[in-house]
Amino acid sequence: MGRILIVDDTLFMRTLLKNILFSGGHDIVGEAGDGDEAIAKYRELKPDLVTMDIVMPKVNGIDALKEIRAINPGARVVMCTAVGQEQMVKLAIKTGAKGYIVKPFQAPKVLEEIHNVLSS
């Protein structure tokens, strides 16, 4: 089970992910609504894993991922984005994302992916 930081600009998606991850026994250590906040909270909370939305105001998820990887090259970040933006997969994985979730998602699969990334 991991300490997880959830990053998404919509409260609804953050709450949904929080519920799913909590039901899987994970500890939600923080939430962020944009890339800037995500970077600050990553420094402060040092979570085991970050779920990161891609399209967000101010700093987007890819740039936030780059910053987080600069802080900790071993950071585990799972990217999370909407259907139709799958072309971002390569860029995110090239940048160092450890996993990828496409919205809408199903709870058991999300938990499986998070478990795999945390075990890697």
Place this chain on the structure above:
Amino acid sequence: MALVPVKIEKDGKWVVGKVDLQPDSLDVVEPFKTSIPYKSVIDIEEKKNVLIVTVKGDPPATYRVASVEKVLQAMKRFIVKSCSAYRLMAYFMSPAVRGGVMVTNATWEKGAIAVLKTTLWFVSQNKQVSVALKEVTSMELSKKEVQKKQVDVLKIDHMENTDVVTSYILCPLSTLQILINFLKDATKDLEVTGQELDPVAAQVGMLVYSGMDSPAIEKMLNIPYRNLDEIYEKLLKLGMAEVTQVRREIQLTPKGVRFITESVKPPTQ
């Protein structure tokens, strides 16, 4: 060619039998004798370990055959390659996404796509995937990077048991367009405009999709059960959902209250 053991439905009962997989026909040897030329097959469905083979005729005849996976695979490969269907050579990737999570070892398979009455089949040397048309939730032409080039693909979202799965088909654009038109026509009953639900009902739909139960949805959206039930009713009426279970809320009668009160009393000496 190969005599294999199966179970076959006869007069509504499953009986042990044998079929012979010939190059051009599936010959039932036991418990009755009949030859099913692959070309006469107009539909083939797969439900768990049962193949439902429909043969043209007036009325069409249906055979239900169950066997081990290896035998069924051989049967599927023979039938799908030669049956009466819209068929094309293509590359396919299935599943590419399962439940919103990218399948990391997904690869392009070279094979045939066969569109039958109720099912879309992907068949390659190593893999056979069937997608029931009634389980297709969406389809669209999309772009995907293959060998550093953006190519046109058909993206199909479909249900596989309770998982939502995404598969891709890669072939020339003109063929993809024929395929998407055919599939759109076959699944026109499932068409939605996206305007059927108000924002709260759409959020409820999203939460159900994600696997949340009623108490979790009430808590997350901060809505009373009565309102949630009305939204469920709307989803049911629109054919977007089905009832899986009905839970009851109860309150104790005086007898129940008495039992609880008695049960917490310390035991008498």
